[in-house]
Each structure stands twice: as C-alpha cells, then as structure tokens.
Amino acid sequence: xxxxxxxxxxxxxxxxxxxxxxxxxxxxxxxxxxxxxxxxxxxxxxxxxxxxxxxxxxxxxxxxxxxxxxxxxxxxxxxxxxxxxxxxxxxxxxxxxxxxxxxxxxxxxxxxxxxxxxxxxxxxxxxxxxxxxxxxxxxxxxxxxxxxxxxxxxxxxxxxxxxxxxxxxxxxxxxxxxxxxxxxxxxxxxxxxxxxxxxxxxxxxxxxxxxxxxxxxxxxxxxxxxxxxxxxxxxxxxxxxxxxxxxxxxxxxxxxxxxxxxxxxxxxxxxxxxxxxxxxxxxxxxxxxxxxxxxxxxxxxxxxxxxxxxxxxxxxxxxxxxxxxxxxxxxxxxxxxxxxxxxxxxxxxxxxxxxxxxxxxxxxxxxxxxxxxxxxxxxxxxxxxxxxxxxxxxxxxxxxxxxxxxxxxxxxxxxxxxxxxxxxxxxxxxxxxxxxxxxxxxxxxxxxxxxxxxxxxxxxxxxxxxxxxxxxxxxxxxxxxxxxxxxxxxxxxx
Amino acid sequence: xxxxxxxxxxxxxxxxxxxxxxxxxxxxxxxxxxxxxxxxxxxxxxxxxxxxxxxxxxxxxxxxxxxxxxxxxxxxxxxxxxxxxxxxxxxxxxxxxxxxxxxxxxxxxxxxxxxxxxxxxxxxxxxxxxxxxxxxxxxxxxxxxxxxxxxxxxxxxxxxxxxxxxxxxxxxxxxxxxxxxxxxxxxxxxxxxxxxxxxxxxxxxxxxxxxxxxxxxxxxxxxxxxxxxxxxxxxxxxxxxxxxxxxxxxxxxxxxxxxxxxxxxxxx
Numbered sequence: 001x002x003x004x005x006x007x008x009x010x011x012x013x014x015x016x017x018x019x020x021x022x023x024x025x026x027x028x029x030x031x032x033x034x035x036x037x038x039x040x041x042x043x044x045x046x047x048x049x050x051x052x053x054x055x056x057x058x059x060x061x062x063x064x065x066x067x068x069x070x071x072x073x074x075x076x077x078x079x080x081x082x083x084x085x086x087x088x089x090x091x092x093x094x095x096x097x098x099x100x101x102x103x104x105x106x107x108x109x110x111x112x113x114x115x116x117x118x119x120x121x122x123x124x125x126x127x128x129x130x131x132x133x134x135x136x137x138x139x140x141x142x143x144x145x146x147x148x149x150x151x152x153x154x155x156x157x158x159x160x161x162x163x164x165x166x167x168x169x170x171x172x173x174x175x176x177x178x179x180x181x182x183x184x185x186x187x188x189x190x191x192x193x194x195x196x197x198x199x200x201x202x203x204x205x206x207x208x209x210x211x212x213x214x215x216x217x218x219x220x221x222x223x224x225x226x227x228x229x230x231x232x233x234x235x236x237x238x239x240x241x242x243x244x245x246x247x248x249x250x251x252x253x254x255x256x257x258x259x260x261x262x263x264x265x266x267x268x269x270x271x272x273x274x275x276x277x278x279x280x281x282x283x284x285x286x287x288x289x290x291x292x293x294x295x296x297x298x299x300x301x302x303x304x305x306x307x308x309x310x311x312x313x314x315x316x317x318x319x320x321x322x323x324x325x326x327x328x329x330x331x332x333x334x335x336x337x338x339x340x341x342x343x344x345x346x347x348x349x350x351x352x353x354x355x356x357x358x359x360x361x362x363x364x365x366x367x368x369x370x371x372x373x374x375x376x377x378x379x380x381x382x383x384x385x386x387x388x389x390x391x392x393x394x395x396x397x398x399x400x401x402x403x404x405x406x407x408x409x410x411x412x413x414x415x416x417x418x419x420x421x422x423x424x425x426x427x428x429x430x431x432x433x434x435x436x437x438x439x440x441x442x443x444x445x446x447x448x449x450x451x452x453x454x455x456x457x458x459x460x461x462x463x464x465x466x467x468x469x470x471x472x473x474x475x476x477x478x479x480x481x482x483x484x485x486x487x488x489x490x491x492x493x494x
Numbered sequence: 495x496x497x498x499x500x501x502x503x504x505x506x507x508x509x510x511x512x513x514x515x516x517x518x519x520x521x522x523x524x525x526x527x528x529x530x531x532x533x534x535x536x537x538x539x540x541x542x543x544x545x546x547x548x549x550x551x552x553x554x555x556x557x558x559x560x561x562x563x564x565x566x567x568x569x570x571x572x573x574x575x576x577x578x579x580x581x582x583x584x585x586x587x588x589x590x591x592x593x594x595x596x597x598x599x600x601x602x603x604x605x606x607x608x609x610x611x612x613x614x615x616x617x618x619x620x621x622x623x624x625x626x627x628x629x630x631x632x633x634x635x636x637x638x639x640x641x642x643x644x645x646x647x648x649x650x651x652x653x654x655x656x657x658x659x660x661x662x663x664x665x666x667x668x669x670x671x672x673x674x675x676x677x678x679x680x681x682x683x684x685x686x687x688x689x690x691x692x693x694x695x696x697x698x699x700x701x702x703x704x705x706x707x708x709x710x711x712x713x714x715x716x717x718x719x720x721x722x723x724x725x726x727x728x729x730x731x732x733x734x735x736x737x738x739x740x741x742x743x744x745x746x747x748x749x750x751x752x753x754x755x756x757x758x759x760x761x762x
Contacts, residue, residue: 288568373605376605376607377566378599379605380607380617381563381566381594382561382563382672383598383599383621383671383672383675384593385618385621393621397608398607
C-alpha cells in the first residue's frame, strides 16, 4: 500500500470518526443540545483527532526509522571484502544496491534469472530500463538488492497494518469517552495549543539548525585558516579550489570585503535616508488622505520589485549612464573624454540599492511618525507654530528613537543585500575610498565561492560559511539593537 | 482689596466691558455633516466664558473655530464671520500662525512636549522670536510658570522632562506654555477632564487669576466648574446656541427650558 493511499484512508477514517463522534454526543445527550458540555462539532473533532493524530505520528516515525533500519540491515550483509574498505566504499556499494533494487522492480522474472546466472549484463539490462548504475554491478549486489526489496515490501505492509490499527483504536478509544458532560471543547483547545507550539518551535529550531550548520562549517574553515588571518587580513585572494590542490593556500582577508560592504551600504543609506524620510514626513504630515491612499501604495510597490530587477537596472541603465556622463564632464573640463566613473562602481551599486531602500525607510518612518500622538501636533500648532516647525521641533524629536531603529533595520538590509551588488558593484576585492571604482562585498564573494563545482573540504569553499556567519552576526546585532530601540519607543506612548 | 471685592468690582464692570471676539452666523461642516448652525456668540474681554452642553453639541467645535484649529481637520468648512478686535480671522489676509499666537489653546489631555520643562515653556517664544538672549528667555519662563502657579514646584528641576510631572502639573505646564506667548485670548477645551479633584481645584484657581490678564473661553462638562470659574455661560445643544447669559442668571433662572433641563440633569 503506498503512503499516499494510506494517508487517504486515514483521512477517510478521520472524517468517519468526526461524524461518529458528533452523532454519539447527540445520542448520549438525548438530542438535547443544552445538556452537552461542548457542541457536537467539538466531540466530532475530538474523536477525529484521536483517530488521525496518533496514526500520523506512527506513520511519520515509521517512515523515518524504517529506511535507517533497512539500510543498516543490508549493509551488515555486504561481503567483508567491501566492508573492510572503509565507509566511503560501503556507501558507494549501498547506493548501487539501491539502484539495482529499483531496477529489479522493473524487470520480469525471466530477465532476473538471466542476470542471476550471468548470461546477461546487469548494467546494460538496467540501463535499458532507465536505471543508470555508477559502476559495473557485482553478483552480491543482486542478492542484497533482492533482500532490500523484500524488507521494504514487508516494512510497507507492516506499516500499513499498524497505522490503520492505531487509527481505528484511537477512534474507538475516543468515542468511548464521549458523554454529555465530556469536555471535548477543552481537549480540542489543547490540541490547538499544541499545534501552535509545534509550528513556532519548527521556525525556531530551523534557525538554530541553520546557525549550527554555518558554525560547524565555519569551524572547519577556521581549522585550516587562522581566525586572525581571516578577520584582520587585508588581502582577499583565495586562489582556485582545484581537486588535489589542497596544499595551495590562498589569502582570506575579510577586511576588503567588509570595507566594500559597509561602504556601499553607507552610500545607499546616504541616498535613501533623506529621500525616504522626507517622503515619510510628506505622507504623514502634509498629504491629504486621498493622495496618501494612492501615493503610499505606489511608493511601496518599489519594495515589491525583486532585487535582481534592480540589478539589471544598475547594470544596463544606471552604470552606463554614470560612466557616460562622467566621460562628458571630464571632456568638458579637461578636453579628455575619459570616463572617471566605472560602469560597475560603489556609486552605481549604492545609488540603486538606495532606490531599493527608499520604500523601507519611508514606510517604517511613516508608521513611527503617525504614532506620535495627535495631541503633540495640536499643542504645537495651537501655540502658533507652522507645520514644518512642528515637524522639526516636536514630531521628529519625539519620533527620533523609532526612526533610528527603522534606519538600523534598513541598514541591516543594505548590508545583507546580494543581487544588486553582484551585478553592479564589481568583483575586485580591494580597499580604497574612491566611490567611482568597483569594490566588492561579502555577499558577492559568498556567491562566487559557492558557484561552480564545489569541493566541501577546501578552504576556498568553506570560507563562504565564515563570511556567512560574519554577515549574520552583523545583521543580527543591527536587528536586535533596532528592535530594542523601537520597542522602547513604543512603550513611551502606550 | 480682598479677593471677593475684586470679584465684585469685576462683575459690576462686566456689562460694560468691550467685546474681544465676535462670532456672527458661524456654521461648521464636517464634509456633508453640519456641526454648528448659525451661532452668534460674543466673547467679552477679561472675562471667563464657559461653553456648556451635552456631548456632541458643538461647543468644542465652536471653541476650535476661534483660533482656526479646525483647519487641521480634513474636510472641515467654516462659514460666517468671526472677528478678533475687528479683524476677520477667516479673511485670506490673516496669517493663521500669528492668529494662534494671539489666541492660545489648552487641550483636554495635558500634552507637554517630550522635552524639558524649560524648553516646553520657551517653545512658543522661541518660534515667535519673542526673546533674544538667554536672560530674556529665563525671564519669560519664570513669569509664565509663575502665572501658571507652577514656578515653586518646578523651579529646581527646569531641565527635567515635562512628561515626568503629575497630570495636574502637566496641565498647568501646558497653560504656562500657552501664557508664554502672551496671547490675548486663551481657549481651554475641558482642561480638567483628565485631572483629579485637587489638581482641578488648582487649575480653576489659576483660571480665576488669569482672568486679570487674558480673555478666557473654557469648554466644560461640569456644571459646577462652569458656575465656579465663569462670568458668562453659553449653552449649546445639537449644534445650536441655546442661550447665552451671565453665569449667575444661567444657573438660577435660565431663560430657556432646555438650559433648565440640562442644568437640572434631565438630559446630557
């Protein structure tokens, strides 16, 4: 029985259990709804939950555990000659056994016979059926594969039987509990609570898992390259990670990348903050509700544009434009039509990233400015202050902590932004202060180190994880600090 | 002269005092909805005028027309004529910012700025350029706080935030803030509704004293407060001015039945 069929049957049992529970609660109460502690629907849900949930848990457990068990059982039957050659060979053999097992299911009995007595080539026969083997098959593999198939089949039948039994038993147990005074409602509530807790723990556990994997890979990197060299190195020259070139070491200096990241983020913020903030002040303080209802969503459309599109924009429009205009300017002043702004440069990436950030700055600041109580505005206007005096002297100071928080959140986005800088900033890892020259960022280098053929044992690849964890720590610190400020600010007016 | 004697002298003068503001056929619309119907109400100089009436009767709306605070409300339209010393305040040549400096306002909820006490009071003089030197500002702050009866309580902590004061102190700070601009008229929109009885008593006492220098218009829900602090009372109902009279007469022998009912607590 396939897993999806099993799931369908469990679902049907669940639906049946629901109606059985409902009906039973009605009969137990003598059809008087008022005597029931919980509505019939809750009794139905209670029974359905008992029928479905334990069965699903058993099913999930079985699906996780049985492949592990079968693998180890098959592995232990592999010939000693294979087992003695170490883990990698055993893994390879096991992989082939599984491929053969898949293939055997597609062959008919006579073909299996010809393979067993050696009159047909295993690899060619299977290839004809669309199953590719990594190497020449060996006789022991066919045997192991047959054992594997048999165990899988047995496991499947056993699983179906056990799961269905659990479902029916659960339903019957629950339906016996249903009485007029039974608190089905509270039981359902507890299941709801449980599922909400599970959902949030999945999110948190995933985060912890990601951090854990980054940390362990970064740890492997730091066992090859010293942290001091990484964090304080000023040269980024990782060389190539070619197979067998393990002795060749590159230089993994973080500083040029970090410098580029912060520089580009700074240019972007310098561009986005004034524009975004002024837009927010206009939207919050001056715009009529009608205009605001049109203009604000329009501004926020900018936030919905995928960053790769901003990347094109930088690459094909802004970069060439800056390059050409700089050439013209240079020509007008010195007579030499040589551009002084490169098409890929800190300025290009900064401006385009700034455009991307405008809606973040304006939307967050707008929320914060509108949170400033109306009473403060009235107080200032009532004293004869103009609108802009009110904004400058009362509203912005009152909203300042919140705005700073919003800007920090935006900055952490700028630091972590990838696609725009990949296309617009260039790849040259160097430390310099001329915004018209290309620089590169941490994210760009992560992309570079992780594209192409990868070998997860060389520092050239593993450095991506060290870069990743550095970036993660920076943005996390910015976010936490920003949230702290924003929360503190909220308390002020609540 | 004793306080009672001052009171009496002022009361006698009352019918002869000049008019500070004149409202003629004032109507207010919020979008399609009409909130005030042709109100004719005069505000006498150096007098406390109380506006009373049940919730939603238009008394706050009328108050806010007097310094054009209604301008900040979307879709709000005012017709009719309101003059301040013979100047039509809705005339296009009037600078609304200057008007609000002449007609100050104190709000229902104390709304000190999140700044120091000193900066709260010096805010108005600073934007209107009423003082130049630090000494001038110091003097304005001190006299304003004294007029608001707050000086002795806060003189040692002028640099502390105004939001750290108690509710009653905050409201007196807001009055000091309004006084600092030297307005001619002070509008008060239920200034005591967020205060406890003791703080209320202090603010009422303060209103009494301010009357010597300012013309005051106060909106209140409390009959007792209107009777205690005002010399003239105007009763609003459903956007209409029902009756306007001397406070004494209003609370003992009103002309209009609706006033009688409201004061007796039969509705509202």
